[in-house]
Amino acid sequence: MSDKPGRTILASSISKTYVEEITKKIESMRNIRPNGPLLVGFLANNDPAAEMYANWTGKTCESMGFRYELRRIEEKDFLEEAIIDANRDTSVDGIMVYFPVFGNAQDQYLQQVVSREKDVEGLNHVYYQNMYHNIRYLDNDKQLKSILPCTPLAVVKILEFLKVYNNLLPEGNRLYGKKCVVVNRSEIVGRPLAALLANDGAIVYSVDINNIQKFTRGEGLKFSKHQVEDLGNYSDDLLRECCADSDVIVTGVPSPDYRFPTDYIRDGAVCINFSSHKNFDDSVKSKASLYVPSTGKVTISMLLRNMLRLVENRQKLNQL
Amino acid sequence: MSDKPGRTILASSISKTYVEEITKKIESMRNIRPNGPLLVGFLANNDPAAEMYANWTGKTCESMGFRYELRRIEEKDFLEEAIIDANRDTSVDGIMVYFPVFGNAQDQYLQQVVSREKDVEGLNHVYYQNMYHNIRYLDNDKQLKSILPCTPLAVVKILEFLKVYNNLLPEGNRLYGKKCVVVNRSEIVGRPLAALLANDGAIVYSVDINNIQKFTRGEGLKFSKHQVEDLGNYSDDLLRECCADSDVIVTGVPSPDYRFPTDYIRDGAVCINFSSHKNFDDSVKSKASLYVPSTGKVTISMLLRNMLRLVENRQKLNQL
Numbered sequence: 001m002s003d004k005p006g007r008t009i010l011a012s013s014i015s016k017t018y019v020e021e022i023t024k025k026i027e028s029m030r031n032i033r034p035n036g037p038l039l040v041g042f043l044a045n046n047d048p049a050a051e052m053y054a055n056w057t058g059k060t061c062e063s064m065g066f067r068y069e070l071r072r073i074e075e076k077d078f079l080e081e082a083i084i085d086a087n088r089d090t091s092v093d094g095i096m097v098y099f100p101v102f103g104n105a106q107d108q109y110l111q112q113v114v115s116r117e118k119d120v121e122g123l124n125h126v127y128y129q130n131m132y133h134n135i136r137y138l139d140n141d142k143q144l145k146s147i148l149p150c151t152p153l154a155v156v157k158i159l160e161f162l163k164v165y166n167n168l169l170p171e172g173n174r175l176y177g178k179k180c181v182v183v184n185r186s187e188i189v190g191r192p193l194a195a196l197l198a199n200d201g202a203i204v205y206s207v208d209i210n211n212i213q214k215f216t217r218g219e220g221l222k223f224s225k226h227q228v229e230d231l232g233n234y235s236d237d238l239l240r241e242c243c244a245d246s247d248v249i250v251t252g253v254p255s256p257d258y259r260f261p262t263d264y265i266r267d268g269a270v271c272i273n274f275s276s277h278k279n280f281d282d283s284v285k286s287k288a289s290l291y292v293p294s295t296g297k298v299t300i301s302m303l304l305r306n307m308l309r310l311v312e313n314r315q316k317l318n319q320l
Numbered sequence: 321m322s323d324k325p326g327r328t329i330l331a332s333s334i335s336k337t338y339v340e341e342i343t344k345k346i347e348s349m350r351n352i353r354p355n356g357p358l359l360v361g362f363l364a365n366n367d368p369a370a371e372m373y374a375n376w377t378g379k380t381c382e383s384m385g386f387r388y389e390l391r392r393i394e395e396k397d398f399l400e401e402a403i404i405d406a407n408r409d410t411s412v413d414g415i416m417v418y419f420p421v422f423g424n425a426q427d428q429y430l431q432q433v434v435s436r437e438k439d440v441e442g443l444n445h446v447y448y449q450n451m452y453h454n455i456r457y458l459d460n461d462k463q464l465k466s467i468l469p470c471t472p473l474a475v476v477k478i479l480e481f482l483k484v485y486n487n488l489l490p491e492g493n494r495l496y497g498k499k500c501v502v503v504n505r506s507e508i509v510g511r512p513l514a515a516l517l518a519n520d521g522a523i524v525y526s527v528d529i530n531n532i533q534k535f536t537r538g539e540g541l542k543f544s545k546h547q548v549e550d551l552g553n554y555s556d557d558l559l560r561e562c563c564a565d566s567d568v569i570v571t572g573v574p575s576p577d578y579r580f581p582t583d584y585i586r587d588g589a590v591c592i593n594f595s596s597h598k599n600f601d602d603s604v605k606s607k608a609s610l611y612v613p614s615t616g617k618v619t620i621s622m623l624l625r626n627m628l629r630l631v632e633n634r635q636k637l638n639q640l
Binding site: 125 | 397400401425426428432433445448449452504511545547548
């Protein structure tokens with residue numbers, strides 16, 4: 001395999017430019033946030049993986065000039081009130097929750113409890129709806145920028161870094177001619193990601209356990225929104241067919257047992273895994289031109305970037 | 321069984337007072353809505369049951385002085401845009417969607433697309449959050465009344481009709497001393513219903529396939545919100561124990577095969593089924609004092625009542 005020209009690219013090298021950008025911006029905000037903006041993370045489960053992730057986000061934050069406060073909630077039932085407290089507390093700039101908490105639809109309820117103004121992960125319904133409709137601002141005067149859900153945004157930024165986005169093409173069209181497979185159609189990451197890529201001009205095959213859908217940019221649709229077409233029930237053959245001419249394969253299957261079949265990957269495709277589990281076998285390196293095994297470090301950069309945008313929005317709102 | 325003193329009460333007799341109240345109010349609104357307020361229903365599935373329900377809501381609306389327009393959406397993917405169109409159309413007073421559409425989390429996304437001002441079913445996150453926290457108004461000046469999700473509200477109104485709510489007790493405390501079992505803990509009906517009953521003073525055993533929880537009104541909690549305690553994993557024995565001294569059994573299991581075990585019901589308990597499937601066996605009549613086999617007609621009254629409240633809110637907003 002070592003004679004193959006492909007390369008593995010780590011999220012840490014991709015996030016570098018963002019880390020610099022963010023650190024610089026924090027410096028320029030010293031007048032309004034002398035000690036750095038404050039991010040509060042809520043941990044209400046006993047999952048050691050979540051605990052580790054929480055500690056890691058804390059360290060990352062602090063290394064970049066943010067303040068971070070982890071609030072442990074012993075009784076899940078009290079989490080909602082704790083979030084509302086943080087919503088009301090003017091000293092808190094950003095809020096994130098380590099999910100899953102209840103592991104069911106109640107978690108979707110909780111996501112919407114975080115106030116839109118402090119929702120650094122971009123999980124508020126307004127942010128998703130703006131994303132699907134290519135709406136960039138929260139207000140009619142275009143003073144307050146909308147933010148994007150941080151995991152799908154991270155994948156977009158990775159594709160930009162990897163030059164899959166071609167910046168010779170006009171903005172909003174830089175994936176024109178590209179085909180992408182996205183294995184995951186969750187409301188949190190997979191479906192928004194497919195829409196983002198389609199909105200930028202790509203043809204996207206969105207795959208889940210039930211079926212495969214094709215997302216394209218809707219031509220002449222009123223709300224400049226992507227179009228979706230059902231290609232049929234999921235089958236290995238249909239997936240193989242979609243992969244045959246795809247430039248990009250993005251996986252996000254939340255299972256330790258899932259492996260994307262290496263032999264479906266077109267020679268030279270770009271492969272990205274955003275699942276916390278390893279969705280590609282090591283043999284992916286024999287096929288992929290560029291392989292990104294995990295995206296977490298870019299995601300946290302996007303989260304902190306969102307946070308600075310929210311701080312700017314609050315500042316503007318105070319001045320209005 | 322015929323020597324038993326229990327009675328079956330039909331939703332149609334319970335809804336009567338509301339039908340009168342609503343019809344009267346519609347009349348008093350002739351100055352602002354000469355032809356009656358307009359409700360738009362969106363049907364985007366081919367389910368004959370949904371089609372029947374849609375026709376039935378239409379007839380009910382028209383019989384009470386509303387206008388009703390059923391919009392059939394052939395391509396599910398276009399439903400979101402159709403909702404947004406209706407959100408923007410000032411001639412539309414209320415919007416409802418016949419779910420399931422996608423049958424997955426995308427339906428929760430769509431629920432939030434319906435504008436809060438026209439959401440007659442009360443599915444918007446703001447309405448749920450206000451309900452959980454006993455917040456009755458949308459604004460600080462208490463001009464705009466919040467609404468309640470219509471199915472849980474219907475069950476409350478049924479319990480009022482059946483005199484389970486004791487109006488000798490002060491408002492907000494009229495279930496004091498009552499114990500209720502609610503079999504269903506969906507985010508749409510079961511969990512909000514348990515919270516509403518607990519907020520009114522009841523002890524509520526909330527049952528789902530995984531576990532049984534006890535909802536009580538939190539004493540001295542900051543946000544005047546119910547408290548939740550886990551009683552343990554679901555078992556027939558635990559359910560039987562909860563039922564032994566319960567005054568009310570409410571079921572909402574969305575399955576044709578489920579039957580609540582009649583022998584768990586305390587003699588003289590009040591039994592209400594809000595599932596579209598028959599959750600109680602006919603033998604329930606040998607135990608229940610009052611049995612309400614379905615709640616649909618009360619639910620639609622609540623929906624139309626919500627709609628009038630939304631029309632009033634819009635009217636007030638225009639005058640502010």
